Amino acid sequence: MAFQCGFSEIHLDDELVSRHGKEAWRRATDVAPDQLYTKSGKAPSIWDERHRHRVKIQSLTAAEAFGALQESTNAVLLDVRTTAEWQFVGRPAFERSVGIQWQTFPYGAANLSFLEEVSEAGLTQETPIFVLCRSGVRSLAAAEALKEAGYKDLTNVSDGFEGAKNASGRRGLLNGWKAANLPWNQD
Structure with a gap:
């Protein structure tokens, strides 16, 4: 194969x-x-x-995560999508959000400095971090890497920014940050 x-x-x-x-x-x-x-x-x-997931990561939907982020005074939303996704699809409009690519644009290569960039952004191992990608796959992998690196309070946003595809193959309409009508903007 x-x-x-x-x-x-x-x-x-x-x-x-x-x-x-x-x-x-x-x-x-x-x-x-x-x-x-x-x-x-x-x-x-x-x-x-x-490739079964090796560590247990809490998951919440985008709507649940946004509620938890609003209730917290120090939780951070970590958007691990690519720069192209931020520019062309949009970004969550949340004051405590940080964008660090898990995979780099345009070829999807692993960002080998991901953990270093997270640390440089001021996120400590004690910072509550909600990890977001397009549909919950890359964010889970990023959260697992953070957990393995010693970060303690991690939550995967399971439906991501755009969510699953609908019957017509379009994202952003069934579930996810955009479909939940949570605040977002586009560059």
């Missing part, structure tokens, strides 16, 4: 190693199962068996 990833093809029996080592490659491949597809266009079912 082979997967298409960007411009190349990856075979399951191929040994995959990045120039930054196996741990960096593992993190890069763990970030977004929705970015891997078989030639038929379907996400590989093997993902579920080989």
Whole structure:
């Protein structure tokens, strides 16, 4: 079985190693199962068996997370989408929000300085952090990485900024930050 990833093809029996080592490659491949597809266009079912989430992260919907963020005096909304998503899709309009890419635009490569950038943004291991992406997948991976790095109070926004696709294949209408009519703006 082979997967298409960007411009190349990856075979399951191929040994995959990045120039930054196996741990960096593992993190890069763990970030977004929705970015891997078989030639038929379907996400590989093997993902579920080989990449189960290793740490437990609390999840809330966007509406629930926004309520919790408003009640808190120090919780931060960490938006891990790409710069292109912030610019073209919009951003949550919340005063305590920080944008740090989990994957970089335009190729979706893992942001290997993610943890360093989180620290530089002033988020400590004690800061309550609500992690948001498009639909809850990258944010969960980012929250897991933060948990493994010692961050304690993490919540995944399970439906993300745009949420799931509707029957017509459009996002932002069924669930997520935008569909819940939570405050947002666009650059």
